[in-house]
Amino acid sequence: MSGNRRNALLVSAALVGGAMLMTACQDSDSGTAQGSPSATAGDKTVSPSGSSASGSDQGGGKASGGQGAAAGTGSGKNGKVGKCRTDQLKITATDNTITGDADGTVTVHLKNSGGRECAISGYAGVDLKTNAGSLSAKRNGEKTNSLILKSGQSTDFGIYYPINKSGGSGVRVTGLLVTPPNETKSVTLHWPGAGTLPVTDGSGSPVKVGAVGNAGQGG
Template sequence: MRSKPDLTTGELMRLRKSSVVIAAAVAALSLTACEDGVNTGSAASASAEVPSGSSGSASPAATESSGGGDTQASASAPGPAPASASAPASASGGTCRTADLSFSSSGGMAEGEVLINLRNTGSASCSMRGFPGLDLKSEDGTVSAERQSGRPAPTVTLTPGQNTNFSLHFPPNTSGGSGVTFTSAVVTPPNETHSHRMPLSVSTPADSGSGPRITVTPVGSGK
């Protein structure tokens, strides 16, 4: 048999270089295959976790929940206090009540006239409009004053401590006889049901029932 010739040094070196190149190529191919497998798996995983058309923002359910929270906070936030509709009538210029008035009398502008003064003793303003009720009382009975016709009735507003009045007209006793002497008057302010009794001395002729009438003017028109 023919024996194989021995390789020269140069041939051995070329063979070794070829082996190194082949080994490097094989390693590179293996690394590339591994990297391709990892990338493919990562892309598939991301595709499975993120729905199609999503840009990575919060899901609609999360957005609605956040919006709902804001709505709830807004709904529970206190608004401006409404205005109060249950304020006492006297605090907004309501009707003057008998309990919040004081009563007195003073001389009128002429004989047969007495001014009945009403003063607001309450803590708030009040108003009244119209004719008062007035009954003169004596030992012989009671006479109710009539409304004086043709007199307009103004609206009178009284601040605390302020006064108003009305006039009582009666025929004075000038006959020289005893006549009828009234010693008190029962006054009812307009639009009120409670009365106040006050001392008042008024003397009229005995036959005043057939003569001039006893009358009152509207509140606010006494002078």
């Protein structure tokens, strides 16, 4: 083989090899370019419900986050309100007896001073301290109401007791113990009503307590 022909074959082989190398590089670049749009399209297919064509983990994570925020918002508006605790209530009592009534009335005021709204319902515990011992009030059977007290709002209930018309010294009242509904902590108050109660025959407490929110006149 002559030298010229050998050189021509070498040049031809080099040209073919170069062309193949360029084609491989173009295929590699083309593959990368095709991969990027695919990933972008996957990101855009996340639906409002959180499903994703690019993978359930990513879609589920986004859906979980969205649902959690919505649940949090709902809880803030419709969630349970805590009960009114003794420590957040300012409790006072006033004489509310009207001349001519058969029984005396003391009204107990419960003011929410805790800085947050609270729920209250039912009957408070009421005990009168007397020189003859403690006297527990009986519920008068009024229908109970569920109330939400915003900070600064108040509600009331009534205590109804017989007036001592016996002419005797009767039973001397020395104080008032109030326990808010569904609570165990009590507060001791000054008794603002009549100083004495008539002596009873021991057949039951003559003192009645009304439901919270129903501080009317009479028992």
